[in-house]
Amino acid sequence: MDSHRAAFVAEAEDGITDLNNALLALEADPEDAEAMDDVFRVAHTLKGNAAAMGYEGVSDFGHALEDLLDAVRQGDREVTPELMDLLFEGVDTVEAMVSEIADTGDVSTDPSDLEGRLREMEEHGTVGGEDGDGDADSGTDASDADDADADGGDEDGGVNEASADEDPESSEDDAEDISVPELPDAAAALDDPVVYADVTIGEAAMAGVDAALVLQALDGQFGEYVTVPGPEALEDGEYDERFDVFVADADPGVVAEGLGALTQVESIATGLVEDGEDGEDVEHGEHGEDGEDGEDGDAVDDGSEAAVGVGGADDADDANESAKDDSSSNSKSDSNSGDEIKSIRVDVDQVDELYGLVEQLVTSRIKLRRELEATDAQSDTLDELDKLASSLQDTAMDMRLIPFSQVSDSFPRLVRDISRDLGKRIDFEIEGDDVELDRTILTEMRDPLVHVLRNAVDHGIETPEEREVAGKEPTGHVRLTAERERDHVIIEVADDGGGLDPDQLREKAVDEGVKSREAVEAMENEEVYDLVFHPGFSTAEEVTDVSGRGVGMDVVRTTARDLDGSVSVESEPGEGTTVQFRLPVTVAIVKVMFVDVGGTEYGIPIKSIAEVARADDVEEVHGDEIVRHEDDLYPVIRLNERLANGGATAAGPGDDDPTDGDAAGGDAAAATTDGGVTDEGMLVRIREETRQVALHCDAVLDQEEVVVKPLDGPLSGTPGLSGTAVLGDGDVVAVLDVVSL
CATH class of the missing domain: 3.30.70.1110 (Histidine kinase CheA-like, P2 response regulator-binding domain)
Incomplete structure (x- = not known):
């Protein structure tokens, strides 16, 4: 794709998203003059850009849309459901044509029939006469809208925007002065x-x-x-x-x-x-x-x-401070001579290529340091290389971060189409759309989020009549939120619908052979809700075009886990349901702790570790090894035995509860340690929210940032392993997945 066509496609895709959201605002409040102006402005821009690029078919169709919108703006036509359906169908058609331009450079879609209906609506205020036949023709099917959504977005656009400026918060000098204290007595x-x-x-x-x-x-x-x-x-x-x-x-x-x-x-x-x-x-x-990204002090006095x-942007500030000082006067004079270009568009393939090179640099840096350590050599130059490589790594990773809005902006239209198709009233809110995630994570998570939203609208929210009988407002509420939490992003889809009935879930599980009657009766409600992630499991009374086929929630959980994340469900019968995703902000380069297990080195992600201590407090309770922390008991998993038995296969691919293997591991350990109590080795206690266990290893070696490569082919999805890391000496180290271990 040439640069002019790529720029047109990128701007058109942004315009289509803006047009959808502006139409939603207009539909919610037909008297909103600002929304009407936004709709007309975006439609006019799309038409003009298409004409400038020589896409006459798109321009002519856009002209028909613009004329109808002008009639609405002048008060000649009222905002009716029939008119809005027609406008949304028109936007979908423009999106389809832009997608064809992105793929082939030509437009094959013939919009003449829809263009005629737009003209008829402009002239007569209806399509096909007063009986509203045209309304049925022009109604947008929810699944079609979803397909149209899937066609657009980051994959087809192929562009990512990288700011040429520094974070304004990072640019401020927030250094704090401290005084050198007097010598303590010691x-x-x-x-x-x-x-x-x-x-x-x-x-x-x-x-x-x-x-x-x-x-x-x-x-x-x-x-x-x-x-x-x-x-x-x-x-x-x-x-x-x-x-x-x-x-x-x-x-x-x-x-x-x-x-x-x-x-x-x-x-x-x-x-x-x-x-x-x-x-x-x-x-x-x-x-x-x-x-x-933070702020560093700049002053360094005479040595x-x-x-x-x-770490982070601080490294970049320090490494490049003198260069900034030397060029400050030049940059100021340059900026005074004209408007400075603040941002550029970069093809995502170039960003991915840069990121791949940074991964290789990280591996080479680790290799060089280990070679020098093996010879007991010291190098100030290597320390400087570490700082520069870390800064470059952070910059490359930040370039891959895009706001959640890149995905969420298409969801209001999706919810609108589905709710209209089902005859439901829904107030949809989005919060945190400025939270940034890695482009790969957002791309992979789009379909799971679409599925969860469709379920919330179809299964979660009741019809207006059902809600009134239950004492609720006729309009249901669905809320999508994204929130940054350290190095993770929490995404939630919450509705105030009927919620999940745990007893109904138990019956379904027994009827479909997912669990035995004894097993489901012993489950807490929180465990029962997780049954919705079982393949083929569905609580829908009947299959609809929207959902209920039982082929989605298992894929939702698999996708989240493949991204080193998790998904959970909370529900209250009659009050609503919340589906929560916990996802890493970035992928590939992570900080791990290396541990020795029987002479073999393994990596454990630092973000999963709560504490490291000597294994001198291990107890045996009912034949199983445990360690106490405050008022909680943590089962002990002996990595030496678990990994020797096929590497975390104790849980088994078909075992829904990976913690079932803890008892087996504990029994085996107790049989070989004279009562299960030992004062040798180290215990790595995992964070409670990740998994309440303690991993026993022979020794803790070091911690380091490494490039983690996911397992491919037959090894993909191996329980207990999340990927591999190549160390400086060329050795390949397995990185453990503490959840499925």
């Missing part, structure tokens, strides 16, 4: 010059492990030092996201670079202790909340003080 004997370092770890899942790795780096790179609080307290995680370090006979810049290169360190500020007593300040880099930010 550091009085340190040799001069003494360097003070303010080390910030930030919010960490394993604060003690992160601090221990910093102490290990201090032992290896410097001589004597003192920390406040002391090493034992740090290793126990007893500090509030930051701590002080006093290093003997050192240089501030060297300390900053040495500790700043550690991935555990969010930011570090250093300075000579005697300088601090004179009242001089050091710039302290502040990191954005939850690891997002005696340094500020180094680690």
Whole structure:
């Protein structure tokens, strides 16, 4: 596709989305003059762009749409359901023609019949006479609307917009000055010059492990030092996201670079202790909340003080600060000479290619560092490469992020068409459409979200008559929300419909042979709701064109899991149902902890880990091994035995409850450990919201960012494995899926 056609298609797709939403606003309030102006403006732009590109068929059809809209705007025609159906059908036709232009460059659709009906509506106010025959012809089928939605969007458009400007929040200088404190008593004997370092770890899942790795780096790179609080307290995680370090006979810049290169360190500020007593300040880099782009201090005084930010956009700020300073006057003069281009359109294939190169760079960086470590070599250049590679990685990943609105903008039209087809009244709300996710995740999640929305409208919301009998308002409510939560995005589809009846679900499960009568009677309601994800399971009393065929919710869960996410259902009979997705913001490059299991290295995603501790508190209860945390019991899974028995196959592909394998693993462990109590090895406790278990391994090795490749072919979907990572020495390490293990 040439650049002019690609630009036309991209702008036309955006215009179609805007036109759909503006028509929905007009349908909701025919007196909304602003909505009417938006509709007319977008339609006029589409028509003009098509004419400029030489697509006369699209332009002529757009002219018929524009004339009908002008008649509505002038008050000659009223906004009726028949008129709105005709307009929406016209938008669908324009979308189909634009899709053909994107694919072949030509238009094969013949819109003459619909164009005639548009002209008839403009002249007579109806189609086919007063009996409204034309209304049946022009009604938009919900499934057709869904197909039209699927044809558009990111896949066909093939463009992603990358901003050339920095985040305005990141561009502000929010540096905070701190003073170098006096030496504590414990550091009085340190040799001069003494360097003070303010080390910030930030919010960490394993604060003690992160601090221990910093102490290990201090032992290896410097001589004597003192920390406040002391090493034992740090290793126990007893500090509030930051701590002080006093290093003997050192240089501030060297300390900053040495500790700043550690991935555990969010930011570090250093300075000579005697300088601090004179009242001089050091710039302290502040990191954005939850690891997002933040702000760093810029000042570094004559080599005696340094500020180094680690992670995210801070790295880019530090690595490129001097270049920014040198070019600031030139950029200002350039911007004064004319309007500066603020953004560019980039083909998604180019973004994906860049991301692939960054993945290779990350792997090569890990390989180089491991080779140097094997020779006990130190390299400041490698530390600088680490920072630049991390910055490039963050930038490339941010370029793949697109707002949730890229998908959600088509949903109001979808809900409108389905509700109209079913004779229901629905108020549809969207919140958080500015939340950003990886393009791949949004692309994969579009169809599951469509299916869940269709279910909410078809099965969830009752008819106006049924709602009035139940004491509800005739108009039902469906709400779609997206919210950022650290490195995940929570997407919810909630309705105030009839909800799910757990007893009905139990009966269906027994009737369809999904579960036995004894099994469903023993289930809590929360477990019963998960039955809707079983293949072929459906609560619909009859099959409709919208849903009820029992071929969708299992695919919804599979898609979420393939994206390293999850989906759950909550419901209250008579009150409504909520389907919640928990998805990662980005994919591919993740931070993992490496553990040793019988001499083999495995990776566990850091985001799944709550705590790491020695295996000296393992107990045996009813023949199973457990470890206590506060008031909760965590079953112990011995990785050595679970992985030796075929790698997490204890649960089995056909086992709906992967935790059933815990007991088997515990029994096997108890049989080989003299009562199931051991003080050897390490326990990795998994976050409760992910899975309430503790994984036993021989040793915890290290943590590192790696490129995770999903399993393909026969290995795809293997329980217990989420993918593989290539390490610096060329070894391939399996990354564990703690949910299905």
